[in-house]
Amino acid sequence: MPPPFLLRLAFWIGVAGLVASLGVHLAAVLGAPVPGVAMALHVGVFAAFLPVVFGMKDWVERRGDDLSDFRSQWGIQKALFGLVPGWQKVALGVLFAYATVNFLIGFAGAMNDSSAGVDVRMFSGHWMVFYAVSAVFARVLLGLRQAEASAGARTTGPAR
Template sequence: MNGLMASIAAIGLALSLVVHGASLFGVDVMSLVPYVWALHVGVFIVFAPAVIFARKRFGARPALADLRQAFPGWVQVLAAVFFAYALINFYASFVSMDGAPAIKAGQYVLENHGRIVRALSSAEYTSLRAQVIRGFSGHWMFFYFVGFAYFAFCGNGEPLNGSVRNKAM
């Protein structure tokens, strides 16, 4: 099962990287691949079980030393990079937006909570849709990576060193 979950997470990570890369070049992935949002659902398929099993293995509040012992150094570095990138990317993608791109009455518009902020050109609409998917795909990369790392390196679920440090969940 660990191999299957690690494989699903690796595929999700690879697809998230492709989607993110395309969005960086201004590609409206949502129009080209309508089911791209399945990656959003897929995150929960690998991340939630990783968290549940990690709590069993490491306890509710694992010591940093235990986590460092369980994962190779490159995994720790990559997890930190993905985490930092997800935060910076999310901020860069959404803070400057005054709304979400939409089509209303056949016209491209920027909409904020049902209120039309302004009309958009076709190019602006495409760019903003790419910006939206870029904001989400940055998070997808992090969560898929964490799922992959857990199931690839310590997914057996056995408590670390035969005991769980913080048994309370």
């Protein structure tokens, strides 16, 4: 698993990216000018996501799950998502639904309007989802790390 400081960094990048992408999104929706530097949020997603991906990979390997079967991969994702607090699941679901609707509305509007605001609006909706997911799962992985440390042994997640 990545060192705890990388997971903490991923968490805070996720939180900061979520707030920044929300600000960019609101500006785009309201028609306010959005600085070009906002597109740097594309890069920040990777900084937030990579430690989380490696942490998930390590967690899966320690569980001993077979990654060759698609159904087992789905089961692994469901198992890890099961560790997410309920209110965060709801918030992620609402955010995902909003980003989907926002994208569809933006796509329909992009056919009639070629302004950059529509593009930024569509991108920023997705940025919010990616940053939120990375923050949530970084926090879950940090919680697993803390549970391992307090138990004095490596845990493999919830009993099945």
